[in-house]
Amino acid sequence: MLPELSDARENLNASPDKLGCERVRGQIRNHLRIGSPQQLSGVTSMFEPKRLTSAFKWIAPEKRKSRFGPMPPRKAGTRSPWLWLARLADELYLVNESEEVLERVSASPIGWLRIGHEEGVTPLNQPTPCIGYHGVPKCAAVKVAEYDDFYDLDFDLGVSLVIQSQRMGCVELQTPLSKGGVQETVLLWDNGDTGPGVHMNPR
Incomplete structure (x- = not known):
């Protein structure tokens, strides 16, 4: 993840005013639009x-085994x-x-x-x-x-x-x-x- 995007998300959680939140959300959206795919x-x-x-x-559901033990019987699928x-x-x-x-x-x-x-x-x-x-x-x-x-x-x-x-x-x-x-x-x-x-x- 981009460092700037990570910082923006932290700022969003910390911003008490609506205007500040809107500004940070805009920053995140800009990164989503222009950031290279490999970075997102x-x-x-x-x-x-x-x-x-x-x-x-x-493997059909009725034949699967749970790691926690036997599973309840299931009707065989068609x-x-x-x-x-x-x-x-x-x-x-x-x-x-x-x-x-x-x-x-x-x-x-x-x-x-x-x-x-x-x-x-x-x-x-x-x-x-x-x-x-x-x-x-x-x-x-x-x-x-x-x-x-x-x-x-x-x-x-x-x-x-x-x-x-x-x-x-x-x-x-x-x-x-x-x-x-x-x-x-x-x-x-x-x-x-x-x-x-x-x-x-x-x-």
Whole structure:
């Protein structure tokens, strides 16, 4: 995080007058607009494209084990994910479990910066970097975001994905926002349903 941005946030918490708060909020917004992506947070930094093969395996909820002991019995699910997001340390991957090759995938970060508990939020209104892939086969995973486990806790973050394939056509899938970054998320089930909080729109 930029030192000036960190100082501005401290000043915001310490400023007793409304005018002072407005001035500091303006300083933060200016940094969000003109700061280089690498300086703001992990999710807004550029990263190298990365592909993995057979690195992730979906485990149905009723078959998962808790680190705190046995989990209560669950009804077996009848759906399998076609497209889902998986976390590997600070990296987020799109996993293709569909029966087809994804012709094109592009990903862009979305979200908000929390300025304070009572001061509201500021959108990430800087130009958002985008990463793209072509020809993503079944069981392959591609990196779509990267997070910083410390600085990104100030952000409510999500990811917007544009995916094109022969069966789906071209669609946009947008995840719900989550503090610090997206965790495991089902985007699209094999019956055509989207995951909880996921929005899908044709492009």
